[in-house]
Amino acid sequence: MKRSLLLRYTLQATSLVSFVLLIANLSYPLGQENVVLQRFSRLDPWLLLSQLRWQQKIPAWSWLPLLTLAFTLLWGRIFCGWLCPFGAFLALTDQIGRAVFKNLTLARTKVLPALQPMRYYWLFFLLIVFVLGSNWVFFLTPFALFSHEIVRFLQGQVPWMLVGITAGTLFLSRLWCSVFCPTGVLLSFAARLRFFRYRIMGSCVQCEKCTAACSVGTAPLSTGVAKEGCLACGNCQRVCPTKAIKWQWSFWRDKNDRLASADDVAATRRQESRRQFFKAAFTVALAAALWKKTVWAAEKALRPPGALPEPEFTAVCNRCGRCVQVCPSNALHSMPITDGLANFETPYIIPRIKRCDLCLACQEVCPTGAIAKVPLEKIRMGRAVINKSRCIAWSEGKSCLICGEQCPVLAIAADEYHRPSVLTDKCAGCGSCENACPVDGEAAIRVFPS
Structure with missing residues (x-):
């Protein structure tokens, strides 16, 4: 013992x-x-x-x-x-x-x-x-x-x-x-x-x-x-x-065994069957009602590289937080309850605060497969879109290609006037461009979830 x-x-x-x-x-x-x-x-x-x-x-x-x-x-x-x-x-x-x-x-x-x-x-x-x-x-x-x-x-x-x-x-x-x-x-x-x-x-x-x-x-x-x-x-x-x-x-029996007899157990179960039925019905109703609440969610979030499509991602993710812990650039955050019960505590990226370095470490630590192992060249987290009215290269004619210089996949090209444009077939949606944009407040180039 x-x-x-x-x-x-x-x-x-x-x-x-x-x-x-x-x-x-x-x-x-x-x-x-x-x-x-x-x-x-x-x-x-x-x-x-x-x-x-x-x-x-x-x-x-x-x-x-x-x-x-x-x-x-x-x-x-x-x-x-x-x-x-x-x-x-x-x-x-x-x-x-x-x-x-x-x-x-x-x-x-x-x-x-x-x-x-x-x-x-x-x-x-x-x-x-x-x-x-x-x-x-x-x-x-x-x-x-x-x-x-x-x-x-x-x-x-x-x-x-x-x-x-x-x-x-x-x-x-x-x-x-x-x-x-x-x-x-x-x-x-x-x-x-x-x-x-x-x-x-x-x-x-x-x-x-x-x-x-x-x-x-x-x-x-x-x-x-x-x-x-x-x-x-x-x-x-x-x-x-x-x-x-x-x-x-378990199946050993002795004359001194104090287990209740099968008849006693059956009688007790018959006496409580009606009460258990109503409890089970209440449980089903509560589960169905709360399940409807999980549909409530805010605007789609920018997910880690390799994340499954929504809403499959929110279904498979178990909110363990390991991707948040391992992220070397601290780009991943846990979503608050204000973004919906379906999104609660799932990982997402705010590019304006921190960009994704595309190290793919989150794919390696995910225990459920919510972040699938996808090759770098196939990563499509989102798509960058330029707001020309805020971009100083487009609206003011200034020479600025900081977003293109920071893009790790070379998805931003410049025309003859040094104005940036996004090559959507190459864009990985990592947020490097949005993070580096020198415009105050909302960036002139933003990444939207795919």
Whole structure:
């Protein structure tokens, strides 16, 4: 038992420290750390679902999320309890909360189990929104959310989501992992079929220590078996004074087994069927209503080089922020909520502030394929358009070809009067011309998204 605890702590510490360092050291030019980060992130089954939904193909790395599902079918949510970096961070936060707020033990033991049924309505909601064509909820998956918040912190911004989830964990243990994490909820559903689980084998004295020790409210006290949300952490087994909790084969039965009978379960389900029907109907209505809100978006934005066409880009992007972190020219920004829910936290470029250097590092770090790997000569982010009434070469007859001098793809030519014109078949839409334009205020040459 001590060996398993040491192994779990070692894996969690390694996962957490490695992930934070990989994100913090993500810079151009990219090294081997990007390959490690990509493979680590692709353990999340939601990424595979995203590829199947929008790319209609099975990626070469599909064995990674399938491996996670295989481990879940064997041992339950062992990924969440042993390997997830965000889960490791919240486990550490939970330990701090239990040490500081000892008087909240009763609240944890009552609130967490009571909220367990909510996770399946949440999963139902996520799947409906997913099928209807919106991917903004994938921002809540652990790798994307944790990565995004680390990037915000490194850029001097307040990671509000991380602050809120951390505060909730201090008071109510791993409520996020248990109820709201999309990956955790999906794996909980798969864990209903797991082969091994913790069980009470007959010598229980009803001390409720297992319930108090469980960080996700799935202790086996009430039903005799750990519920599907169990993280396989073993805390319940370690605190049991009579050693009544055992790690057993799921289909094993004993005369002292305290599992409810199939008839009891069926009767309970019949009694609650009407209430569950109305809850499910409400979930569908809410998902459909919020999906319509995702259509609301502001004017099209200038996306990174290689970005998929809108709205496919906003559907596939999981808002992890890695492209923003790796951009050597700091040209990429995250869109605010004022630009629409569909665009929220997706990367875009403001050429007047910073131009894209066309280094294509964003293509290498994107874990979902929202920024596809497109050769430099085929990049068409947008199209530059000259406003002749503002251009001093056209309106005042002055000699100015700064935009042409800064163009990395030689897409701006000059006529016999040294007036610039855009060669649209060559323009990559990088924004170098708009960024360099010497005209005060709005540039005389602007790049519009393609």
